[in-house]
Amino acid sequence: MKIDKSLMSGSTTLLVLSLLAGEEMYGYQMITELSRRSSHVFDLKEGTLYPILHGLEADGLVSVREKKSGEGRTRKYYRITRRGRRALEERKEAWAVFRDQVDAVVNSAAPA
């Protein structure tokens, strides 16, 4: 099942920060990891990842460093910052509230 783009857009930052909470990653790695962890449900248009990453970098939530990959290519690796971890925790809490309330409304019986 593919998820509607508008449903994704509000949570991409949360998803990206969650991915980076475990290890530093480069862009393509994030896309494949996101796809894998969501059982191919989250299929982000790949180019749109970069404005998100660059925005997070500008906000100081992630930092970037260049590293040579095995194939000798220099890649930009993104790593979550301490500030990014705090933001992730806040967004997780907000997401939990949001999810519960959406569930509550969606699952509530329609008035007679």
Added chain:
Amino acid sequence: MRNSFQIWINAVCEQVRFRPDHRSIELELRDHYEDHVQDLLRLGRPRELAEERALEAMGNAQEVGRALDKVHKPWLGWLWEVSRVLVLALALLLAWKLWKDTYTVSLTKKTWDQLMWTSPPFGVSYAATDYLDLWLAPGEPEFYAGTYWDDPLPGETRLQVPLTVWAQTEDVFHEHLVSPDQHWNLEVTADGRPIPHGSYAGDGSTRNSGYWVYDGPGQYGWTRYRFRILLILEEPPRRAEVTIPRTGTVLTAEWEGAA
């Protein structure tokens, strides 16, 4: 298909008004695209199909470009560039200033001299004042024709008799009684005859005078320094005395076998 990617990336960059960032954006997105192509090739897709799929997965170029433009704000980018140039200019200015600033150069030398300070030899004349420990040692008289800035007059040779002074204090903030940076404030006699301060350069025309020579740091604020008092005399002395003003402390230097 590679050309298709170039068209795509050009369309992305067209939307980003801050041009200096175009190159890094292009490199990163190109890496991403090529990673995807390689993955699809590994899965056995034909190259053309792999490139087509990878490009399609990148999304709408204008959309990506507009989103990047919101992050790569031109005013912020230029502010960053200008501040980098300013910081560089400031660093260069500071480096130039430090290079030109003789005080900094001399400070470096003095610090080195402090580290290289050698203790006075055993048995030389020693006195302790309220502020300073002082040592005085006689040096070897020498005839000097010289080739330096403080040369004797042309054709002349002068007799120079060095007295080496070591000074040490615990109080780095005290303005010492003895300081080569101050005036000739020591009373010096050679065989009982007062030796006045000659010209600082000691031009050699003034007999029976003396002047300072820096051997080590002698400025206010240092704990240890060493310098020489060069006596310009007619003949080698037997004995020289140095009186520290206001304390009455006298240091003596004696030469054995002097005429």
